[in-house]
Structures are given as structure tokens and as C-alpha cells.
């Protein structure tokens with residue numbers, strides 16, 4: 001009879017390992033002595049110690065070879081939040097996550113760490129120091145959030161300590177850092193088009209922005225503390241920089257650091273939100289004729305004009321989490337990493 005090889009605890013897989021967070025996670029795992037199998041729809045780099053498997057996570061047969069002899073899986077793949085494709089979000093985040101769970105169980109994986117999002121509790125209204133026991137958003141602000149909620153539920157409900165399949169979810173917020181394809185590039189693009197002159201609302205709303213290395217640190221702590229007897233099993237954890245900052249101060253620091261002017265003129269929140277909603281509806285109606293993507297979507301306006309910051313006390317208590325890079329250093333390192341996005345470059 002063939003004996004089953006017990007997967008080595010230092011061998012792991014990162015689904016979505018070609019993406020922004022995924023690649024930072026892979027690099028840190030290698031530094032910590034793990035060997036890593038990356039599964040992604042695209043391959044964006046090569047590194048010694050990493051085996052790449054290219055495919056769609058909705059295809060279990062494509063996924064299984066990436067999980068062979070692996071004891072720990074990080075699932076951080078998702079379509080980009082800016083997409084408006086409901087079918088794609090449902091297919092990848094919900095059906096795909098079911099497939100990831102089935103494949104993990106079939107392959108004998110012991111631990112699954114999901115990258116969820118703090119946005120699963122955000123409905124477009126203020127959240128101040130929100131804890132993990134806030135209810136899931138009843139009216140999620142977009143398809144991305146709607147499907148991240150279902151994805152998190154699936155992963156946490158799959159936790160089964162008796163069968164030795166342990167799961168947990170990390171909920172980061174506003175990840176930024178070198179190689180981020182959305183926050184800084186979208187901000188700079190908006191500034192270059194002369195649209196970053198306005199502050200939405202009074203500009204005092206506090207928000208969490210989390211440096212990517214802190215998010216990676218939270219994931220690895222969760223994986224390494226995830227054991228049958230730990231409180232982590234089946235529970236979500238906020239991971240932030242633990243330094244809420246005014247949304248518009250953060251944007252201004254990045255913009256000024258890259259040589260652009262900080263926004264100065266105030267516009268009422270309800271006016272901008274109403275306009276964004278109108279534009280979004282227009283874009284939807286006109287889609288069969290021609291397509292345009294408004295910069296100020298209702299989701300972005302809600303994120304820019306409300307408080308949304310979260311307590312990471314649970315992660316501090318159960319994971320021993322503490323941010324390793326301050327917001328100030330994170331912003332400086334991020335600004336430095338984008339020479340091509342500087343004013344005049």
C-alpha cells in the first residue's frame with residue numbers, strides 16, 4: 001500500500017502569488033526558509049525557490065499539482081476591485097474559492113489562510129475602530145465586496161479541527177507599497193488629468209492605510225500560529241498599520257512626495273456621491289453603445305469621504321501582531337519606489 005508523504009511544514013503555496021500582495025508574501029516566505037509553489041493566472045517574475053503553476057483557480061485539475069506536498073496555502077487571488085464584472089467576481093471569488101477549499105482537502109493541505117478584506121463590514125457609512133464582531137455588510141457597496149463576504153464565510157466555515165483542516169482569514173485595509181498597481185497609479189493618473197484638486201467632505205475622515213510588509217507579517221503570523229487548539233481557527237483578523245490617518249492627508253503626502261500639488265478645495269460629500277452615482281448609472285445604461293470608466297465611482301467616493309478604520313487588538317492578542325513598518329516609513333519607501341510616476345518623469 002502506498003504511504004502518504006506528510007507534507008513538509010516549510011513547503012507552502014501562494015494562490016495569486018504573481019499579484020502585488022502575493023509577490024511580497026512569496027519574497028518574505030523565501031527569506032524565512034519556505035519553499036513556495038505559486039499558482040496564478042499569469043506569471044510576472046521568476047525567483048529561485050519558487051515553482052510557478054499558471055492557471056485559473058476555478059480549474060481544480062490545474063490547481064491540484066500546485067498543492068502537491070504542501071501543508072500550508074495562502075489564497076490571495078481576486079479580480080481587481082475596480083472591475084465592474086459581477087459574473088467574474090462570482091466565478092472567481094465564490095465558485096473559485098469553493099474549488100480552492102476542495103482542492104486543499106483533496107491534496108491533504110492542513111492550513112488555509114485567506115486574504116479577505118476589512119471592507120466586508122463596510123456599507124459606505126462611518127466605521128470607527130471597527131472590531132471583527134461587526135456584522136457583514138447587509139448592503140455591500142459593490143460586487144467586489146459582496147463576493148469577498150461570501151468568500152470569507154466559505155473559508156471560515158470550512159475550518160474543521162477534527163479533520164485537521166484549519167482555516168483563518170486576514171482582513172487588511174488599504175494596502176500600499178512598492179509595486180502596488182492600483183492606489184498610487186490611480187492617484188497619480190487622476191492628478192495628471194487635473195482631477196485631484198478637490199477634497200470630498202471636510203477632509204477630517206480617518207482611514208487605515210496598511211503598508212504591504214505589515215500585511216505580509218500578519219499573514220505569516222496567522223499561518224504559524226494556526227494550530228488545532230488555537231483561537232485563530234475559523235476566525236477573521238484585521239491587520240492594519242494601527243495608525244489611522246486622515247484620508248486626504250495620506251493622499252496629499254503621496255502626491256506631494258511625487259511632486260504634485262495637494263488637493264485644496266472642498267466639495268460637499270453628498271453632492272459628489274450623488275454625481276458619482278449618476279455617472280455610474282449612465283455608464284451602465286450606455287455600456288452597449290460605448291464604454292467609459294468614471295474615476296470617481298460611488299465606491300471610491302464613499303471610501304474617500306467617510307471614516308473607516310479598524311481595531312487590530314484581536315490580532316495583537318492572538319497572533320502577537322504589531323506593525324513592523326510605520327506609516328511614515330511606509331509612505332517614504334512607497335514614494336521612492338515610483339520614480340516613473342513623479343511629476344515631469
Ligand SMILES: NC(=O)C1=CN([C@@H]2O[C@H](COP(=O)(O)OP(=O)(O)OC[C@H]3O[C@@H](n4cnc5c(N)ncnc54)[C@H](OP(=O)(O)O)[C@@H]3O)[C@@H](O)[C@H]2O)C=CC1
Nearest residue numbers: 016018019020021040041056057076077078115117174175
Ligand atoms: N489591495 C488592497 O488594498 C486590498 C486587497 N485585498 C485583497 O488582497 C488580495 C490581493 O490583492 P492585490 O495583491 O492587491 O491584487 P492583485 O490583483 O495584485 O493580485 C491578485 C492576483 O490574483 C490573480 N488572479 C485573478 N484571478 C485569478 C484566477 N481566476 N486564477 C488565478 N489567479 C487569479 C491576478 O491576476 P490578474 O492580475 O491577471 O487578474 C493577480 O495576479 C485580494 O484577495 C484582495 O481582495 C484586501 C484588502 C485591501
Ligand SMILES: CC(C)CCC[C@@H](C)[C@H]1CC[C@H]2C3=C(CC[C@]12C)[C@@]1(C)CCC(=O)C[C@@H]1CC3
Nearest residue numbers: 081117119174182183186187190295300303304
Ligand atoms: C480618485 C481618488 C478619490 C481616490 C484614489 C485612490 C483610490 C484608488 C484608493 C483609495 C482607497 C483605496 C482602497 C481600495 C482600492 C484603491 C482605493 C480606492 C480597496 C477598495 C482595495 C480592495 C479592498 O479590499 C479595500 C480597499 C479600500 C481602500
